[in-house]
Amino acid sequence: MTIVEKILSSHSGKAVYAGELTIVSVDGIMASDTTAPYAIKSFQSMDGKTLWDSEKCTFVIDHASPAPTEKIANLHKFMRDFAIEQNIRVFDIGEGICHQLIVEKDLVKPGQVFIGADSHTCTYGALNAFSTGVGSSDLAAVMLTGKIWLKVPETIKVTYKGTLPDGVVAKDLILALGKILGIDGATYQTIEFHGEVVEKLSLSNRMTMANMVIEMGAKAGIFTPIGLDLPYEWTATYADDNAKYSREIEIDVSNMTSKISMPNSPDNVFDIAEAVGTPIQYAFIGTCTNGRLDDLQQAAEILRGEKIASSVRLLIAPASKNVFIEAIKDGTAQILMEAGATFLPSGCGPCVGTHLGVPGDDETVISAGNRNFRGRMGNPNAKVYLSSPAVVAKSALKGEISAL
Amino acid sequence: MTFVYGDNIDTDRIIAGKYTKTLDMNTLVEHVLEDLDPTFKNKVQQGDYLVGGYNFGCGSSREQAPIALKLSGVSVVLAKSFARIFFRNAINIGLPVLEIQNHDIESGDEIKVDLLTGEVKNITKSKSYFAAPMPKVMIDILKEGGLANYLKKYGDYQL
Ligand code: SF4
Numbered sequence: 001m002t003i004v005e006k007i008l009s010s011h012s013g014k015a016v017y018a019g020e021l022t023i024v025s026v027d028g029i030m031a032s033d034t035t036a037p038y039a040i041k042s043f044q045s046m047d048g049k050t051l052w053d054s055e056k057c058t059f060v061i062d063h064a065s066p067a068p069t070e071k072i073a074n075l076h077k078f079m080r081d082f083a084i085e086q087n088i089r090v091f092d093i094g095e096g097i098c099h100q101l102i103v104e105k106d107l108v109k110p111g112q113v114f115i116g117a118d119s120h121t122c123t124y125g126a127l128n129a130f131s132t133g134v135g136s137s138d139l140a141a142v143m144l145t146g147k148i149w150l151k152v153p154e155t156i157k158v159t160y161k162g163t164l165p166d167g168v169v170a171k172d173l174i175l176a177l178g179k180i181l182g183i184d185g186a187t188y189q190t191i192e193f194h195g196e197v198v199e200k201l202s203l204s205n206r207m208t209m210a211n212m213v214i215e216m217g218a219k220a221g222i223f224t225p226i227g228l229d230l231p232y233e234w235t236a237t238y239a240d241d242n243a244k245y246s247r248e249i250e251i252d253v254s255n256m257t258s259k260i261s262m263p264n265s266p267d268n269v270f271d272i273a274e275a276v277g278t279p280i281q282y283a284f285i286g287t288c289t290n291g292r293l294d295d296l297q298q299a300a301e302i303l304r305g306e307k308i309a310s311s312v313r314l315l316i317a318p319a320s321k322n323v324f325i326e327a328i329k330d331g332t333a334q335i336l337m338e339a340g341a342t343f344l345p346s347g348c349g350p351c352v353g354t355h356l357g358v359p360g361d362d363e364t365v366i367s368a369g370n371r372n373f374r375g376r377m378g379n380p381n382a383k384v385y386l387s388s389p390a391v392v393a394k395s396a397l398k399g400e401i402s403a404l
Numbered sequence: 405m406t407f408v409y410g411d412n413i414d415t416d417r418i419i420a421g422k423y424t425k426t427l428d429m430n431t432l433v434e435h436v437l438e439d440l441d442p443t444f445k446n447k448v449q450q451g452d453y454l455v456g457g458y459n460f461g462c463g464s465s466r467e468q469a470p471i472a473l474k475l476s477g478v479s480v481v482l483a484k485s486f487a488r489i490f491f492r493n494a495i496n497i498g499l500p501v502l503e504i505q506n507h508d509i510e511s512g513d514e515i516k517v518d519l520l521t522g523e524v525k526n527i528t529k530s531k532s533y534f535a536a537p538m539p540k541v542m543i544d545i546l547k548e549g550g551l552a553n554y555l556k557k558y559g560d561y562q563l
Contacts (some may be wrong), residue, residue, distance in 0.1 A: 019452050021541065021563060023563055033425075034425065035465065035466070037427055038427065038468075045556070046551075046552045046556055069425075071426060075425060075427065078427075117465060119465040119489060120462050128503060135489060135492060136467045137496035137552065138492060138493070138496055138551070140551075140552070141551055141561075145561065147542050147560070148561075149563065183459060183462060184412070184485065184487070187485065189411055217459065217462060217488065221487055314483045354421055354422050371416075373414045373416040373417065373463060374439065375439055378421075378422055380439045
């Protein structure tokens with residue numbers, strides 16, 4: 001059995017294999033301010049009165065937070081009111097990005113099934129768990145029943161081997177895979193991550209990679225439990241030696257260089273050299289992909305004692321308040337601010353184009369985020385490149401896309 | 405009428421994130437597909453078909469994407485393949501979606517869709533295509549007009 005077959009079997013009460021439809025019990029759910037209001041409406045139109053288990057539900061106000069308009073303020077209020085009525089945990093403005101908080105607060109654990117009304121819910125596969133994103137109605141149905149129907153996905157096994165060259169990081173590893181699989185190369189499937197390279201990665205790095213499997217259409221991206229270091233007792237789920245995979249991919253990282261995704265699709269990936277010299281006006285570090293402490297530290301390493309180009313604005317939105325506090329404590333935030341960065345409240349920030357830093361027409365952005373679809377950051381006439389936080393910092397310093 | 409678009413039409417292009425922060429779903433219609441095809445919202449009429457290539461609806465989990473299409477009048481979305489979350493969301497809000505891997509429908513082709521058999525007739529080209537079969541639970545949800553009605557009726561999932 002693959003890891004996903006094992007986890008879904010343990011939540012179905014019977015052995016299930018790829019291709020089978022099954023109803024699974026759910027260990028945790030989450031919705032953000034983009035999806036919760038409609039999920040609540042949907043729950044009510046299902047005649048829902050009380051949640052199946054409010055302790056297992058979390059709401060996060062992160063996507064347009066704090067509220068930029070009256071309309072959005074009222075949606076937030078609607079969420080809070082419902083949460084109070086139903087006794088649902090809320091992480092309010094400034095607490096951080098939903099996916100960061102769910103992991104940081106131990107609201108998902110290895111071996112669990114977690115359903116979130118946000119496509120990047122796949123991030124928790126970093127924890128050797130099954131997690132996937134759904135829309136508001138599917139989430140409302142879990143709020144009501146505690147269950148969801150799923151087709152057990154086939155699995156693509158990806159093995160990273162070799163020795164990571166200096167400066168090549170998790171973001172490059174996942175962009176490289178995106179290039180191989182393409183934007184729909186893993187649709188309806190799970191990606192299982194294996195190999196000596198990923199076994200050495202931190203939880204934060206594993207999250208960066210699991211986060212972006214949706215950019216290949218995958219339902220989930222699950223890491224080997226090997227090398228996973230957690231501060232509590234947990235049970236590992238391994239794939240069997242004879243597990244059946246739909247495809248096996250081996251990636252040798254020894255000669256890899258930094259990667260960059262060019263506009264307008266995350267799978268439009270090239271070696272950084274192909275983009276070097278492209279002038280930029282706007283650099284962004286943050287998001288559920290690359291807004292954690294180690295990401296900010298890597299940027300600070302580049303910008304220590306330096307000043308970003310005068311033609312560039314550098315915005316930073318830490319993935320959570322906790323990350324922000326740590327970055328203040330260890331001096332990272334100060335280094336970045338002295339270099340010219342502007343800090344935004346913890347949350348999604350400009351990632352989704354609702355507020356807080358929309359690019360202008362014909363401007364070029366380099367972002368540490370996960371998506372660069374046309375219009376993603378709020379303006380279809382801007383171009384967005386995606387890369388690692390260090391490359392973003394270096395590019396902000398030089399005023400043009402730069403290699404490390 | 406049949407509107408035909410290409411591969412990888414993502415949810416940001418169906419309805420941009422900046423328009424999704426509302427519970428008044430009718431406001432979505434104003435902006436549906438606005439960047440991809442600014443003429444769509446004025447031309448589309450109740451019962452029209454939307455046809456895509458591969459990976460239709462990739463990207464975000466926003467249910468506003470199929471809702472915007474449905475409220476604008478689209479009666480069925482056909483595509484060579486769908487992104488997983490969009491496919492579920494469309495069924496859950498009662499918008500039929502048919503996956504037809506080998507279609508060659510072009511703008512202007514007159515088509516006729518039989519949801520029960522999954523047969524799509526291209527009258528202009530005098531040929532037929534057949535949709536990949538859907539799981540029973542999805543058909544049941546569609547029959548009830550969406551997941552809300554389905555759960556109101558059954559209270560729980562029936563496999
Ligand atoms: S940071 Fe961006 S990708 Fe992550 S949850 Fe927020 S909007 Fe989505």
